[in-house]
Each structure stands twice: as structure tokens, then as C-alpha cells.
Amino acid sequence: MTIVHRRSVFATALVALVAFAGVAAAAGSSLQRVEPQKVCMVNDTVFERDQIPVQVDGRTYYGCCEMCKGRLGTDAAVRSAKDPVTGHAVDKAKAVIGATPDGKVLYFESEKTFGSYGQSGS
Numbered sequence: 275m276t277i278v279h280r281r282s283v284f285a286t287a288l289v290a291l292v293a294f295a296g297v298a299a300a301a302g303s304s305l306q307r308v309e310p311q312k313v314c315m316v317n318d319t320v321f322e323r324d325q326i327p328v329q330v331d332g333r334t335y336y337g338c339c340e341m342c343k344g345r346l347g348t349d350a351a352v353r354s355a356k357d358p359v360t361g362h363a364v365d366k367a368k369a370v371i372g373a374t375p376d377g378k379v380l381y382f383e384s385e386k387t388f389g390s391y392g393q394s395g396s
Contacts, residue, residue, distance in 0.1 A: 304391075304392055305372030305373060305374060305380065305388070305391060305392070306372065306373050307370070307371070307372055307373075307388070308320050308371050308372065308373045308379065309371075310334070310335075310336060310366075310367070310369075310371060311324045311325060311327070311336055312324065312325065312336075313325065313336055313371055313373075313379050314336060314337055314338035314339075314342055315335050315336050315337060315342075315346060315352065315353065315366045316337050316338070316341075316342035316345050316346060316352050317338060317342065318355070318378055318379050319338070319377050319378060319379065320371075320373040320377050320378075320379055321338065324336075325337055325338050326338070326339070326340075326342070326343050328343050328346040328347055330346065330347060330353065330367075333353075333365065333367035333368070334367055335353055335366060335367050353365065353366055353367065354366060355369065355380075355381040356381075357369075357381065357382050357383045357387050358380050358382070358391060359382065359387040359390055359391055360383060360387055362383055364381045364382065364383045366381055369381035369382055369383065370382040370383075370384060370385055370387075370388040372388055372391065
């Protein structure tokens with residue numbers, strides 16, 4: 275094996291190791307707090323760009339498209355979620371929102387429940 279070939283093999287292995295470490299770290303990471311305007315509250319997914327604001331009863335919800343915007347305005351069930359720690363109903367416009375590594379979001383009724391998610395089996 276030539277020195278150039280060894281360096282190439284080493285570089286390839288190093289890149290693969292770094293990529294694997296990044297995936298492993300993301301899989302084990304905790305929720306990341308996200309701002310409501312970055313979330314489609316119909317699909318419960320976080321986006322890089324701000325979403326479409328929808329005003330309902332003095333509260334602001336967000337949707338990613340015209341269909342989601344319409345659903346938020348007319349379907350009260352879409353505007354609420356269950357806190358995964360307490361099981362209580364949460365208004366998405368008032369929730370503390372956390373994103374999982376795959377971009378899905380969870381809604382929490384308080385900073386306390388957000389902070390305790392993942393501890394003691396949540």
C-alpha cells in the first residue's frame with residue numbers, strides 16, 4: 275500500500291467515524307427549545323423559516339401552508355396537544371415547545387415539564 279493510498283483510506287475512515295459520531299450524538303441528544311413561529315402546529319414539525327401566523331381568539335398559531343392555516347382557524351382540536359410529562363391538555367399557542375432530533379415537536383405546559391422530559395421514563 276502506498277503512502278498516498280494509506281492517507282486516502284485513513285481520511286475516508288476518519289470521515290466515516292466523524293459522521294457516525296454526529297449521528298450517535300444527535301440520536302442521544304435531548305430536546306431543543308424552539309420558537310413557536312418556526313413550528314407548523316398542524317404537522318407538529320419544526321422548520322428553519324418562520325411559518326404562517328394564524329390569529330384565533332387573540333392567540334397566534336402557525337402553519338406551513340394554506341391548508342394548515344385553514345385547519346388552525348377552524349379546527350380547535352389541532353390547536354391543542356397533550357403534555358408528554360403530565361398528560362394535561364396544552365394550548366399550542368401558550369406551550370413551551372421542544373424539537374426532537376428528527377424535527378418533530380412536543381408541547382409542554384411549563385418550563386418545569388419541558389425540563390423534566392426524558393427523566394424518570396418520560
